[in-house]
Amino acid sequence: MSNITQGSLNGFISETQNQFFNLLNREMKFDKEVDSWLFMSTPWPVFSILAVYLFFVLIYGPKMMKKREPFNIKTIMMAYNFIQTVYNCYIVSAMFITPGVSDYLKNYVCHPDETENSSLLIRQFYSYSWHFFLSKVFDLLDTVFFVLRKKQSHVSFLHVYHHVNMVITTWTYLRFFKGQQAILCGALNSTVHMIMYSYYFLSALGPHMQKYLWWKKYLTRLQIFQFIIGLTFAVSLFFYDCSFPRVFAVYMIADVTLFLYLFVLFYKKTYSEKTKSG
Template sequence: MSLSNNTIARTYNKLFVELADPRTNDWFLITSPIPGLTIIYLYLQFVLKWGPRYMADKQPFQLQKTMVVYNFLQVLVSCWVFHEGLDAGWLRTYSWKCQPVDFSNTPEAIRVARGVYIYFLAKMTELLDTVFFVIRKKERQITFLHMYHHTVMPMISWGATKYYPGGHGTLIGVMNSFVHIIMYTYYMFAAMGPKYQRFFAWKRHITTLQMVQFCIAFLHSSQLLFYDCGYPRWSVVFTLPNSIFFYYLFYDFYYKSYKKPEEAKTNGQVNKENGLKDHPKIGNGTNEIKYQSDEKKIK
């Protein structure tokens, strides 16, 4: 038993102390994976069980002012991360082909590491997106894509902060922050009410932008297969499949949300031109009898 405990202790020490970046390892929520995983576990329990059960016999919360303030703060954080990522690296010293992590204690290296850490904290606060959906009874918004994204991103960004806070992989966070600037701005306007209705047309373009970011992330991460700069090549085992999977999920969402309604509208127009009503029961025999009856009356 003692030998087993020693093995577990050594493994834990190896994974979460020795391999960790000493500059970030003592930062809040980074030292151990347990606090972060506990938050995610409680989040899933609330979203899937506790929240719906609590709201079952209650009216949905409105939270208009809360949503405006929350989305505004998310925009500010995303702007800061986006600016830091460009100014501290990608527009100045970083290589677009292959960029290693600077593990030194220089102000520039610490600045990048801090940006990665703030990005991680932002992913944790974004769990509130789903909490607000639950208490506002917006269950249709809680899709598999939504849950997968909000569960996986905090874990990925935690790992980046603990082990590789900088370098090649940070471009994904910079692009994602840019997308979130636009996305949370849209949500903020949507929360302000109908008078901002003209801004709602952004939604489908935000989804397109998200798909573009995953294409860029895939191509950018793929460069690690050809260039060696010290950044871990094994990271492509996570980044490439994840980029493909995210792209597929967002494309599926885009098709179901925007393409299908357009096809249904087009088909409905064709049916009207052919003298048929755009009705979901067409083809089951009921409406066919009605149309035949109408034709007899016309004759």
């Protein structure tokens, strides 16, 4: 009896694996031009960057800074925050400046038009996705600056997980799935980051700016709102049976749900405790 049960279980697991990999093979999309772009041909450069990042911010950096004074990198940070603001602004504006984007997303958000008529626009979507991925690589410098300024308490699990996860997710999406629907989530995320880096730029100007930065907690609320929108969108893509990779849709739902939970916890811990102590 136990042999029959074990055999049935093994058969079920094997069949589930076969169905999963068959689904994955059907949904993956490859493109010689896109897959040859910087960082896209192989995962090793991205994994190497993330490995160096994790080693520095979690091990080597804190040890190096233990007996040192914090680095004065105000000018570097201001330049970085300004560049990030402009870069994210470029990603968002390019989408809406490009002719036909709004009409395409309005008419084909669920079932993309992949005919020759939309080929040039789709190439533009791929280009936006690549720039979006690259912005996530640049985001890693946030943590490096925390370490160099001896603000290791800012290097939380949420912070590090968020940065690493976004690099892996955006690379995987563009390398293997290349759907156009997620462009909307990318535009929303870049808008949030444009506002966020504007805040960081103003904050880096000095203590005299703090009285103008009362809207910091609303920035966190905006990030939470972003995850709610993203989760709703991912669920809609899945349950309306849109032409979007179902494997990636399920991943997005799980991933954004976790982000939403972690950011809500962060918000409660940060601002509820401040209210109580105040």
